[in-house]
Amino acid sequence: MAEARTGTRRQRVEQKEQAIIAAARAVFQEHGFDGAKIAEIAKLAGVAEGTVYLYFENKNALLLAVAAEFYDRLTRDAAEGIKDLPDTAAKLTFLARHHMERVAAEWPMLGMAMTPAKVSDEYRQSEEYQLNRTYVEVFDQVIRDGVNRSEIRADLPLSVVRDLFYGGLEYGARTMRMRPSKTDIDETIANFMLILTAGMFVPPVQAEAGGGADKMQAVLSRLEKVAGRLETAAD
Amino acid sequence: MAEARTGTRRQRVEQKEQAIIAAARAVFQEHGFDGAKIAEIAKLAGVAEGTVYLYFENKNALLLAVAAEFYDRLTRDAAEGIKDLPDTAAKLTFLARHHMERVAAEWPMLGMAMTPAKVSDEYRQSEEYQLNRTYVEVFDQVIRDGVNRSEIRADLPLSVVRDLFYGGLEYGARTMRMRPSKTDIDETIANFMLILTAGMFVPPVQAEAGGGADKMQAVLSRLEKVAGRLETAAD
DNA sequence: CATATATACTGAGTCAAGATCATTATTCCT
DNA sequence: AGGAATAATGATCTTGACTCAGTATATATG
Incomplete structure (x- = not known):
C-alpha cells in the first residue's frame, strides 16, 4: 500500500505542524494576537514564513489550533477530575477551581482566542463555539445528574445556571490575575460556591x-x- | 480674555469631534474593530483621513471615545434607575435587567472595546478599567447599602459578588443574543435573581x-x- | 544508479490599511 | 489687509499578513 510507506513522511509533517503550533503558542502568549508576527512564529518554529501557510490557512486558524489544544486538555482534565467525587456540590467545587486556575494561568491567550468569535453573531457556527460546547458539556452533565439526584433545583434553565457559573468564574479569574497577592483562590471559590448554594441575601x-x-x-x-x-x- | 473669544471655534471643533465619534460608532457597529477602516470613518464624518488623527491618537483611542460615551449613559441610567426603588432586591433586579439589555444591544462594539484591555496585565492602569470602575460603583454602593440594612450577607467579599453578578450577566447576554427567539429576558433575569437569592441547590x-x-x-x-x-x- | 514525478519548502514580492507630515486652507487678531 | 496661529488635507511611508513563482527534497520507475 502506498499509504503505509508514507508513514515516516507523515510523521515528519505532523512533527513540523506541532513545532509551528508550539511556536505560535509561545509568541501569542508573549505578544497577544495582534502583536504576534507570523515572521516571528516561523522563525521560532524553524521554517519559512510561507511554510506556516501550508499548514494553516491564516493567523486565525493558527490561533484556533492553539486554543483547540488548550481546550482538549481542559476538557479531559475536567472530566477526569470529577469522576470519583461523591456529590454534585463536590463536583461543582472541583470544576470551579479547575476552571479558574487554568483560565487564570493562560488567560491572555485564551481571551484573545475566544473573544473575537464570541462577539460575532455567527458564534454558534464557529469552531471556537464547538470547543467551548464540548468543554461545558462536562458541567451540563453534572447539573443534569444533580437534578436527577434531587440535589439541584429542577426549575432552573441549564443555560442560566451555566452562564452564571462560567461568567462569574471568568470575571473572578480576571480579578485574581489583577491582584494575585490579595486574593486567595480557595477562599474565592468557597465564597463563590456559597452564593450559588445559599444565595447572597x-x-x-x-x-x-x-x-x-x-x-x-x-x-x-x-x-x-x-x-x-x-x-x-x-x- | 483670549479664551472667551475662541468659544465658537471651540464649538466647531467639538462638533467635528462628535461627528468623528458618531461615524466611528457606526462603522465599528457594522464591521467590528478590525474590520473598520479609518478611511471609511473619515469619509462618513466628512473629513480627511489625516484629520481623524488630529482628534484621536490612533484607532484604539477612537474606540475608547465611543466606549466612554456608552459607559457614561450606562452609568447615568443605572444610577437614575435605582434611585427610588425600595429595597436591595428591587435595585439588583433593575441593575441586572438594565445591564443585560444594554449590553445585549451594543455587544459587538463593547466587546471589542473592552476585551483587549481586559486581557492585558495592565488593565488596572487603563482608561477602560476606569470607565468600568465608575459604572460598577453604582452596583457596589447598592451592595454596601444592602449590607448596612442587613439585607445582604456581610461575610461575602464585594469583588466575588460583583464578578458573579456581571460575569453571569455578560454570559447571559451573549446567550440571549445567540437565540433571541427562545429566550425571554424577564424570565432569564428572574431565574438569575432566584439563584443569587436562594441558591441553585x-x-x-x-x-x-x-x-x-x-x-x-x-x-x-x-x-x-x-x-x-x-x-x-x-x- | 539515473531520471522523472510528486511533494514540500522558500522568501522576495504584493497589497491593504494604519499612521505621518510637508503642504495648503481657514480663522482670528491687530 | 496682513500676518500669525490654528485646522485640515491627502500623498507618502511603514508594517505585516498573505501569495506565488521558483527551488529543493523525497519517492517511484526503468
Whole structure:
C-alpha cells in the first residue's frame, strides 16, 4: 500500500505542524494576537514564513489550533477530575477551581482566542463555539445528574445556571490575575460556591423571598406540638 | 480674555469631534474593530483621513471615545434607575435587567472595546478599567447599602459578588443574543435573581448551608420516628 | 544508479490599511 | 489687509499578513 510507506513522511509533517503550533503558542502568549508576527512564529518554529501557510490557512486558524489544544486538555482534565467525587456540590467545587486556575494561568491567550468569535453573531457556527460546547458539556452533565439526584433545583434553565457559573468564574479569574497577592483562590471559590448554594441575601430575607417561610415555621411548630402529643400518647 | 473669544471655534471643533465619534460608532457597529477602516470613518464624518488623527491618537483611542460615551449613559441610567426603588432586591433586579439589555444591544462594539484591555496585565492602569470602575460603583454602593440594612450577607467579599453578578450577566447576554427567539429576558433575569437569592441547590441542601437547618433536620427526624411508630401501631 | 514525478519548502514580492507630515486652507487678531 | 496661529488635507511611508513563482527534497520507475 502506498499509504503505509508514507508513514515516516507523515510523521515528519505532523512533527513540523506541532513545532509551528508550539511556536505560535509561545509568541501569542508573549505578544497577544495582534502583536504576534507570523515572521516571528516561523522563525521560532524553524521554517519559512510561507511554510506556516501550508499548514494553516491564516493567523486565525493558527490561533484556533492553539486554543483547540488548550481546550482538549481542559476538557479531559475536567472530566477526569470529577469522576470519583461523591456529590454534585463536590463536583461543582472541583470544576470551579479547575476552571479558574487554568483560565487564570493562560488567560491572555485564551481571551484573545475566544473573544473575537464570541462577539460575532455567527458564534454558534464557529469552531471556537464547538470547543467551548464540548468543554461545558462536562458541567451540563453534572447539573443534569444533580437534578436527577434531587440535589439541584429542577426549575432552573441549564443555560442560566451555566452562564452564571462560567461568567462569574471568568470575571473572578480576571480579578485574581489583577491582584494575585490579595486574593486567595480557595477562599474565592468557597465564597463563590456559597452564593450559588445559599444565595447572597441574609437568611431571613432569603427565606422571605423564597416564599412561605413564615408559614413553614408555623407548620413546623404545630407539627412539633402534635408530635409531642403523639409521643406522649404512644408511651 | 483670549479664551472667551475662541468659544465658537471651540464649538466647531467639538462638533467635528462628535461627528468623528458618531461615524466611528457606526462603522465599528457594522464591521467590528478590525474590520473598520479609518478611511471609511473619515469619509462618513466628512473629513480627511489625516484629520481623524488630529482628534484621536490612533484607532484604539477612537474606540475608547465611543466606549466612554456608552459607559457614561450606562452609568447615568443605572444610577437614575435605582434611585427610588425600595429595597436591595428591587435595585439588583433593575441593575441586572438594565445591564443585560444594554449590553445585549451594543455587544459587538463593547466587546471589542473592552476585551483587549481586559486581557492585558495592565488593565488596572487603563482608561477602560476606569470607565468600568465608575459604572460598577453604582452596583457596589447598592451592595454596601444592602449590607448596612442587613439585607445582604456581610461575610461575602464585594469583588466575588460583583464578578458573579456581571460575569453571569455578560454570559447571559451573549446567550440571549445567540437565540433571541427562545429566550425571554424577564424570565432569564428572574431565574438569575432566584439563584443569587436562594441558591441553585434544592431547598434542603440550601437550608443546611444557610443555618437553622439543624433545627429543621431535628424536627424532621423526630417526625419520621413518630410516623414510623404510628405506622407500626396502626398495623 | 539515473531520471522523472510528486511533494514540500522558500522568501522576495504584493497589497491593504494604519499612521505621518510637508503642504495648503481657514480663522482670528491687530 | 496682513500676518500669525490654528485646522485640515491627502500623498507618502511603514508594517505585516498573505501569495506565488521558483527551488529543493523525497519517492517511484526503468
